[in-house]
Amino acid sequence: LNFSHEDEIKPSSFLQPDDKNCLVARSRCYLKLGDAESALKDAETSLQDNKCFFKGLYQKAEALYTMGDFEFALVYYHRGNKLRPELQEFRLGIQKAQEAIDNSVGSPSSVKLENKGDVSFFHKSNGVRPKNLNHSHKRESKKHGRKMDKSEKRAKELLGELYSDREYLEKLLQDEDLIKGKIRTGERVQDLIVGCISYLDTRTAFWQQQKPIYARQRDRKLMQQQWNRVLHKPPSDPTRYVLNSLEEIDTALSVGNTESGLKKARELMKAVKEWSEEVLPNKREVLGNLHSYIGNALMDLGNMDKALHQHEKDLELAKKGDLMDSKSRALDNIGRVYARIGKFQQAIEVWEEKLPLxxxxxxxxxxxxxxxxxxxxxxxxxxxxxxxxxxxxxxxxxxxxxxxxxxxxxxxxxxxxxxxxxxxxxxxxxxxxxxxxxxxxxxxxxxxxxxxxxxxxxxxxxxxxxxxxxxxxxxx
Structure with a gap:
C-alpha cells in the first residue's frame, strides 16, 4: 500500500485506466495533487466489480479522510481491517479517523452545559409582543457582522503565514488589467488566482473540521491537567499502560512515522521517570527500551550525535541492572551509529564486545x-x-x-x-x-x-x- 513515486506525478500517464490496480495508483496520484474528489472517483470505480478489493477500500477511505468525511472514512477503514486484519495501514487509518472525529466534536465529558441565556422559548406565548422585537433585525445584523469577523480571524489562525498570501491574491483580483492576461500555457491569470484562493479556502475548511480552534484550546487545557495528574498518579495498571505505549511506539517507528514515535517515546519517558520502582518494578528496563527507541528514531532522522548519546544511556542502564539482552541491544545500536558516521574502528570494538552476547x-x-x-x-x-x-x-x-x-x-x-x-x-x-x-x-x-x-x-x-x-x- 505504500506509495513512493513522489518525483513526478502524472495521473493521465496510466496505460490501463480500467485496471483496478491502475485506478488505485492513479487515485494516490490525485491525492498527492490535492484532488480528493478525483481520487475518490477512481477508488470507487476500482470497487465496482469487487466490493472486497482491499486496496480500493483503503484508497476510498484515504480520499474520504482527506475530504474531511471522517465518519465514512472510518467505515471503510473498518471494512478493510475486517478483510485484511494483518495490514497495519487499516489499523492506523481507524486510529487517525477516530482521533479526527473526537477532535472535531470533542468528548461529551469535556463540554459543560450552563443554564444561562434566553430561556423565553420554553415559556408559553401569552399574546404579548416583546418590547425589543423592533430591534431584532438590527441586532441580527450586528451579530452577522461579528460572525464574519470571527470567521476571518479563525481563517487567519488556521492559515498562519498563508493568510497574507490569500490577502495578496484577493488584491490581485482587483487589478482588471492583470486578470485579463494569460500565462504561457494559455491559462487565464484570473482562473489561476481564483484556483489558488479556492484551494486555500478548502484547506481552511478541512483544518477547521479536523481540529476546530475552540477544541484545540479546550483540549490543550484538559490534556495539561490530565498530564499533571499522570505525573503524580500513575494509571491503575502501570505495567499494562507501559506495554501498550511501547507497542504503539514500536508500531509508529516500524511503519515510518518516526517523528510520531519519537514524540510518544519522549512523553512516556517523562511519565515513567516520575514513577517509583514500587509502582513500576521494571522501571530501569523500560527506560532502557525508551532510550533505544529514541536513539533509533534520531538515527533515522540523521541526528547521529544525539542518537549515540541515547544508546549510551541504554548501555549504562543495562550495565547497572545486569540486563544482558539490553546490553547486547545497546552495543548493537552503538556499533551501527559508529559505522554510519565512518568511525569503523570504534564500531569494530563495540561489536566485538557484543560477540559473546x-x-x-x-x-x-x-x-x-x-x-x-x-x-x-x-x-x-x-x-x-x-x-x-x-x-x-x-x-x-x-x-x-x-x-x-x-x-x-x-x-x-x-x-x-x-x-x-x-x-x-x-x-x-x-x-x-x-x-x-x-x-x-x-x-x-x-x-x-x-x-x-x-x-x-x-x-x-x-x-x-x-x-x-x-x-x-x-x-x-
Missing part, C-alpha cells in the same frame, strides 16, 4: 559480516576475509541463503584486494548461485559484471590490488 546463528552471521565490512573499509583485508569466513559458517549452519550471499561477496572482495583472484572467482561464483536462488536480479548482474573483469586482472601484472577499487558492495 550474540544469540543464534542469524545474529552471528550479521555481526561477523558487519565487522568484516568495517575491516574492509579500513583496508585490513585479511581480517575482513576472516570475518567473512566466520559469517559464511554461521549462515551455513542455519542455511540462510541471503547471508550466504552477503558473506561470499565480502570474502570475494577481500580476496580481490589481496590479489587472490582464483579464490575471488570461487566466492563470486558461490554468491552468484545464491543470488539466482533468491531471484535477486541486481545482485546477479553486479556479480556477473565483476566476474567478467577477473580474467582481465589475471592476464595483467598489477602494481597492487588495492589500487583497483571493487565495483561491488554488499547488498544490505
Amino acid at each position: 550474540a544469540c543464534g546463528g542469524l545474529e552471528n552471521a550479521w555481526l561477523f559480516h558487519e565487522i568484516g565490512r568495517c575491516y574492509l573499509e579500513l583496508k585490513l583485508y585479511r581480517e575482513a576475509r576472516d570475518y567473512g569466513s566466520r559469517s559464511l559458517m554461521a549462515a551455513d549452519e542455519i542455511s540462510d541463503e541471503k547471508w550466504q550471499l552477503n558473506a561470499s561477496v565480502l570474502m570475494a572482495q577481500a580476496e580481490l584486494k589481496l590479489g587472490n583472484y582464483k579464490a575471488c572467482v570461487t566466492h563470486f561464483e558461490r554468491a552468484l548461485d545464491r543470488a539466482k536462488l533468491l531471484q535477486d536480479v541486481s545482485a546477479s548482474e553486479a556479480i556477473q559484471k565483476v566476474n567478467t573483469d577477473i580474467p582481465i586482472l589475471l592476464s595483467h601484472s598489477l602494481p597492487h590490488p588495492s589500487h583497483h577499487p571493487s565495483r561491488l558492495w554488499p547488498f544490505l
Whole structure:
C-alpha cells in the first residue's frame, strides 16, 4: 500500500485506466495533487466489480479522510481491517479517523452545559409582543457582522503565514488589467488566482473540521491537567499502560512515522521517570527500551550525535541492572551509529564486545559480516576475509541463503584486494548461485559484471590490488 513515486506525478500517464490496480495508483496520484474528489472517483470505480478489493477500500477511505468525511472514512477503514486484519495501514487509518472525529466534536465529558441565556422559548406565548422585537433585525445584523469577523480571524489562525498570501491574491483580483492576461500555457491569470484562493479556502475548511480552534484550546487545557495528574498518579495498571505505549511506539517507528514515535517515546519517558520502582518494578528496563527507541528514531532522522548519546544511556542502564539482552541491544545500536558516521574502528570494538552476547546463528552471521565490512573499509583485508569466513559458517549452519550471499561477496572482495583472484572467482561464483536462488536480479548482474573483469586482472601484472577499487558492495 505504500506509495513512493513522489518525483513526478502524472495521473493521465496510466496505460490501463480500467485496471483496478491502475485506478488505485492513479487515485494516490490525485491525492498527492490535492484532488480528493478525483481520487475518490477512481477508488470507487476500482470497487465496482469487487466490493472486497482491499486496496480500493483503503484508497476510498484515504480520499474520504482527506475530504474531511471522517465518519465514512472510518467505515471503510473498518471494512478493510475486517478483510485484511494483518495490514497495519487499516489499523492506523481507524486510529487517525477516530482521533479526527473526537477532535472535531470533542468528548461529551469535556463540554459543560450552563443554564444561562434566553430561556423565553420554553415559556408559553401569552399574546404579548416583546418590547425589543423592533430591534431584532438590527441586532441580527450586528451579530452577522461579528460572525464574519470571527470567521476571518479563525481563517487567519488556521492559515498562519498563508493568510497574507490569500490577502495578496484577493488584491490581485482587483487589478482588471492583470486578470485579463494569460500565462504561457494559455491559462487565464484570473482562473489561476481564483484556483489558488479556492484551494486555500478548502484547506481552511478541512483544518477547521479536523481540529476546530475552540477544541484545540479546550483540549490543550484538559490534556495539561490530565498530564499533571499522570505525573503524580500513575494509571491503575502501570505495567499494562507501559506495554501498550511501547507497542504503539514500536508500531509508529516500524511503519515510518518516526517523528510520531519519537514524540510518544519522549512523553512516556517523562511519565515513567516520575514513577517509583514500587509502582513500576521494571522501571530501569523500560527506560532502557525508551532510550533505544529514541536513539533509533534520531538515527533515522540523521541526528547521529544525539542518537549515540541515547544508546549510551541504554548501555549504562543495562550495565547497572545486569540486563544482558539490553546490553547486547545497546552495543548493537552503538556499533551501527559508529559505522554510519565512518568511525569503523570504534564500531569494530563495540561489536566485538557484543560477540559473546550474540544469540543464534542469524545474529552471528550479521555481526561477523558487519565487522568484516568495517575491516574492509579500513583496508585490513585479511581480517575482513576472516570475518567473512566466520559469517559464511554461521549462515551455513542455519542455511540462510541471503547471508550466504552477503558473506561470499565480502570474502570475494577481500580476496580481490589481496590479489587472490582464483579464490575471488570461487566466492563470486558461490554468491552468484545464491543470488539466482533468491531471484535477486541486481545482485546477479553486479556479480556477473565483476566476474567478467577477473580474467582481465589475471592476464595483467598489477602494481597492487588495492589500487583497483571493487565495483561491488554488499547488498544490505
